[in-house]
Amino acid sequence: MHLDHGVTYPHRHTHGAAPVRADGTRRALRIGLGGPVGSGKTATVAALCRALRTELSMAVVTNDIYTREDAEFLLREAVLPPERITAVETGACPHTAIRDDISANLEAVEELEESVGPLDLILIESGGDNLTATFSRGLVDAQVFVIDVAGGDDIPRKGGPGVTTADLLVVNKTDLAPYVGSDLDRMARDAAEQRGELPVAFQSLRGADGVAPVAEWVRERIAAWIVR
Amino acid sequence: MSLAALLVLADGRFPAGGHAHSGGAEAACKAGRIHDAATLEDFCRGRLHTAGLTAAGLAAAAALGLDPAGLDAAADARTPSPALRTAGRRLGRQLLRAARATWPSPELDALAAAFPRGAHQPVVLGLTARSAGLGPDGAAQVAAYESVGGPATATVRLLGLDPFEASGVLARLAPDLDAVAARAVAAALRARTDGTDALPAASSPLLEIAAEVHADWPVRLFAS
Ligand SMILES: Nc1nc2c(ncn2[C@@H]2O[C@H](COP(=O)(O)OP(=O)(O)O)[C@@H](O)[C@H]2O)c(=O)[nH]1
Numbered sequence: 001m002h003l004d005h006g007v008t009y010p011h012r013h014t015h016g017a018a019p020v021r022a023d024g025t026r027r028a029l030r031i032g033l034g035g036p037v038g039s040g041k042t043a044t045v046a047a048l049c050r051a052l053r054t055e056l057s058m059a060v061v062t063n064d065i066y067t068r069e070d071a072e073f074l075l076r077e078a079v080l081p082p083e084r085i086t087a088v089e090t091g092a093c094p095h096t097a098i099r100d101d102i103s104a105n106l107e108a109v110e111e112l113e114e115s116v117g118p119l120d121l122i123l124i125e126s127g128g129d130n131l132t133a134t135f136s137r138g139l140v141d142a143q144v145f146v147i148d149v150a151g152g153d154d155i156p157r158k159g160g161p162g163v164t165t166a167d168l169l170v171v172n173k174t175d176l177a178p179y180v181g182s183d184l185d186r187m188a189r190d191a192a193e194q195r196g197e198l199p200v201a202f203q204s205l206r207g208a209d210g211v212a213p214v215a216e217w218v219r220e221r222i223a224a225w226i227v228r
Numbered sequence: 229m230s231l232a233a234l235l236v237l238a239d240g241r242f243p244a245g246g247h248a249h250s251g252g253a254e255a256a257c258k259a260g261r262i263h264d265a266a267t268l269e270d271f272c273r274g275r276l277h278t279a280g281l282t283a284a285g286l287a288a289a290a291a292l293g294l295d296p297a298g299l300d301a302a303a304d305a306r307t308p309s310p311a312l313r314t315a316g317r318r319l320g321r322q323l324l325r326a327a328r329a330t331w332p333s334p335e336l337d338a339l340a341a342a343f344p345r346g347a348h349q350p351v352v353l354g355l356t357a358r359s360a361g362l363g364p365d366g367a368a369q370v371a372a373y374e375s376v377g378g379p380a381t382a383t384v385r386l387l388g389l390d391p392f393e394a395s396g397v398l399a400r401l402a403p404d405l406d407a408v409a410a411r412a413v414a415a416a417l418r419a420r421t422d423g424t425d426a427l428p429a430a431s432s433p434l435l436e437i438a439a440e441v442h443a444d445w446p447v448r449l450f451a452s
């Protein structure tokens with residue numbers, strides 16, 4: 001489904017994003033979750049942890065805008081042991097911390113791998129920003145863009161780097177569609193038009209096992225990462 | 229000294245983590261000590277002649293090739309606030325990552341090996357300048373400029389201060405910046421024979437205390 005990028009990144013091999021650890025084993029796969037505030041990024045991270053924590057060794061980095069709410073929510077919900085959840089502060093510029101200056105996030109990721117041992121998967125949640133915020137390829141191996149039906153069913157049509165280029169587009173809160181008058185078919189058509197072959201997942205985290213399609217996509221990424 | 233290398237290192241977009249730190253401006257804005265361009269200028273002048281001078285001295289000494297471990301200990305001794313010490317080492321580690329990618333050198337590799345938890349930012353800055361082919365004056369200039377550039381940018385974000393006024397503040401500080409850098413370089417040259425005690429040890433108690441209080445805030449925009 002997802003085609004990897006043909007570009008190579010020579011700096012990756014020396015500065016943080018090298019795909020192997022010092023001992024020669026493959027480092028954790030890093031997946032970024034971006035999208036507007038309130039679309040359901042933290043809820044998706046929590047659901048993914050619950051769905052995958054028995055089969056994968058996981059950790060989470062949050063990029064709260066001005067609080068530690070996201071990290072605290074995940075801690076309160078006990079989706080992972082506390083030592084596996086780290087918060088990065090972003091100086092009022094969440095997009096800078098995931099794209100233009102990724103150093104604090106790279107530090108957080110490496111500290112997690114050092115302190116809790118080898119990890120299979122690290123989820124990095126962006127602080128939530130506008131539709132142009134995307135993750136640097138120096139920080140993550142794949143990125144998920146989370147929007148919701150309540151933010152308006154014209155978001156996929158508007159496009160923007162997140163909607164258009166993310167490795168997975170998640171349209172969340174489908175349970176709310178009837179109440180906010182969002183046309184899911186139209187969102188699917190618009191998304192397909194913007195994204196071509198790139199996948200789109202519709203989910204409601206209010207329903208049982210709502211995160212299943214996204215969890216399955218993560219499993220595929222992990223499988224591809226390990227054999228690569 | 230390559231002026232172009234100096235520009236690359238001094239550029240606020242150099243990806244070394246500084247954007248998430250306010251240099252004490254967030255605490256000062258909240259306390260009402262910074263509320264407009266004039267008070268930002270006062271704050272910056274105070275920081276420049278205290279924390280800025282001290283950082284510039286350490287950076288110049290590192291650029292001259294003084295022992296980084298000794299300089300790191302000297303930085304610790306000049307930073308009473310544990311929160312600022314932690315922030316300084318964190319920023320040092322982030323700068324080192326960017327520096328090793330930008331101007332690779334055996335000296336930077338050795339520093340990373342010797343300080344896996346991070347060396348103080350001004351020490352890393354001095355060695356980075358050295359790897360970039362800059363001398364102690366370049367290192368001191370960047371350290372001095374960073375000591376006021378960070379708070380100025382942060383205040384634009386925190387107060388919605390007119391960005392033109394903020395850059396005017398920085399421009400008016402230019403003579404002070406040059407003077408502080410020159411003092412720092414002179415001290416660093418003395419430190420070659422007299423040891424790190426010859427380096428400036430100016431500190432601002434209010435910055436240190438405010439940093440401790442700020443580190444305990446549950447809600448804040450900047451890491452320090
Ligand atoms: N109805 C509904 N609410 C959701 C769903 N997913 C998340 N939420 C709620 O939406 C709000 C924002 O979610 P959150 O994950 O914090 O958003 P974030 O800012 O993107 O991290 C919270 O109150 C969630 O409980 C969903 O699928 N359906």
Ligand SMILES: [Mg+2]
Binds near residue numbers: 043125
């Ligand atoms: Mg969130």
